[in-house]
Amino acid sequence: MDFNLLAFIWAAIIAFAVLAYIVLDGFDLGVGILFPFMKEEKERDLMMNSVAPIWDGNETWLVLGGGGLLAVFPLAYATILPALYAPIIAMLLGLIFRGVAFEFRWRTRRGKFLWDWAFAGGSMIAAFAQGVALGALVQGIHVENRAYAGGWWDWLTWFSLLTGVALIVGYGLLGATWLVMKTEGPVHDHARRLAKPAGIATLGLIGLVSLVTPFLEPQYLARWFDYPTVVFSLIVPLLVLGCAFILFNGLIRGGDHAPFFAAQAIFILCYAGIGISFYPYMVPTSVTIWDAAAPDSSLAFMLVGACILMPIILTYTGFAYWVFRGKVHADGGYH
């Protein structure tokens, strides 16, 4: 099928929704991932409170990613999800544990430690499963006759395990820099200490994944080393290094905001790299954006809603963040 502007716009919107999910939920999963490193109950209370008013909105972007994919790229939805069956189910179960922990943790004293574990474990499982799913998708999914035609363990490879670990570490970095920005006192100091090794490990894992990726598919290799996309391949590592400098400079010299935004920028750069490698595939390398697109009547109908509602959503989401701006305080002043 040929280029279709509606489908292209929708691919961009879905890509934006997934990116918004990573940027927004990444740090709040990261806060859960860092739970085991903070032993004090008061510290954990503060960590959780820093994300309690916003986590639900953050996770809604994941629902938009899934629901949106069903609406506008049903074939991609119908082939990716069966292919990634186990990691997706694991992610959903992980999200259940961490999601309910936000409320349940305050409902019991005896059982509080259980929901601490649920929050940490659930966050870690969700992050790992997302990383595995991403790795498996990058490796490619086998599709025949509009259906997934691979085996049940195809998603499990060294590469997908590597991306799984990378995402845990990366989200941990986002969580640590979030806490540096949003908290004071012991949590802040501890998060600052944790962010440094997390930053180094994240950069190392990004390097490792980047070394392997071009050799998984001929298209990736071509994209990375052929003109004009090679320009991007040259610029991105420099930008990542620039962000890394800002990140560590902030962590060492004491900036509270810079590390968080630098870490987010690193995530966005990696995401852009994946996007450029994939295009025009929706499911590499079997289903293109044009193959997967729903009929124009579906795309157009949804686009009207998206154009009206997404700016409104972004406005009131921004408002919610604005209401809860500034440092979170242990004395409950935040709530």
Next chain:
Amino acid sequence: MFQGMSAIDLARGQFAFTVMFHIVFPAFTIGIASYLAVLEGLWLWTRDEVYMRIFDYWKTIFAVVFGMGVVSGIVMSYQFGTNWSVFSDKAGPVIGPLMGYEVLSAFFLEAGFLGIMLFGLKKVGPKLHFTATVMVAIGTLFSAFWILSANSWMQTPTGYSINEAGQFVPEDWWAVIFNPSFPYRLVHMTLAAYLTTAFVVGAVSAWHLLSDRENRAARTMFSMAMWMALIVAPIQIFAGDQHGLNTLEYQPRKIAAMEGHWETEAGAPLILFGIPDDDAEVTRYKLEIPYGSALILTHSLDGTLKGLKEWTKDDRPPMEIVFWSFRIMVGLGFLMLGIGLWSGWRRLRGRLFDDRWLLRAAIVMGPSGFVAVLAGWVTTEVGRQPYTVYELLRTADSAAPLAAPAVAASLIAFIVVYCAVFGAGIFYILRLMHRRPGHEKPVEELGPTRTAGITPAATVDIDRTLGE
């Protein structure tokens, strides 16, 4: 566990299990969200502290239920793809955008304003806080609108064509959204959510009134709940009847299964009780009202109703399930009406809070809304079998290319996790309901509106009331 079951049966079991768990939470949150908006509105209007205390009481419960609704809902939005990929590919272009609109117009609205509603009173002031509460309530209603439209389209599909890939292609969005069964289903379900909440509120307040007759917050709650029962239960029975007539027009075999009719006949009796047997194609031990069914469904004594034998065996829904689930729902509906009338009579005498048997009955009826909602959904979902998109796409042709062990493993995981997690959640909710309402500090002294133990004072309070 699950040996010998086919992948598709397991996938159906998984969908039934996860959706039945899920629907309980939204059925409750739709009702409480509106209730909270009314309470805060009354507080702003009258400045009577009692409304704010009731608001705070239910806000905590709402937060717990809402959290469970969110996480169990995320599962639903991905399960279409993992287990029902053929359905997703074919019906996605129609129902996908409906669900997409649900996410864009409802989920973000709820989630965006929930944080402010739960934690933000001090930060934004009462007026803006009230706006947030109303936005959350509107979000739950938008959500019901879109998801019921999607479900109704699957029951009574209109406004589509089918392309060469076998996909349903929307031709007329107005016809898709406002498909024939949608208005009835939307009204019936929204009222059901309101009734469910009313009976929960009624039961909790009745329970506290039994031991603390003068508790003002409990009295206000009980009075409001009983008004709802008196007013909404009859409306709901009427709405259900209209929904049934719509089903007769578009899905007559579902009606045949609900009514227990095998043979097509004029002047069909209303079977109050009986034991249907799908293999023998008879309903045994019938207790009938002559001409009753014909009268209700065709509004004439000699109206003709189709029996299930009009369709071949592999085109029929299982009467053995639908017959019973329908009776459970209707029976509970009339019991709700009974409570409403009883309370109305007592209120007229000025003795609403004095009748201990009414209070006890209200406690027993506390979970009735949930049971009725589940029974109603079983009726309509099992009753439209063997199709996912009615008469166009069979359930058997909708599933993903699944391996039974993978589905069995995930089904076991869902059962274990749901029972543990949501079991704990229901336990915590019951403990929250055990708190005596209205004994919290006045609003000005509340400080952090975080409903749980952020502050030391609140922690102590919770421990004491929870008896740990």
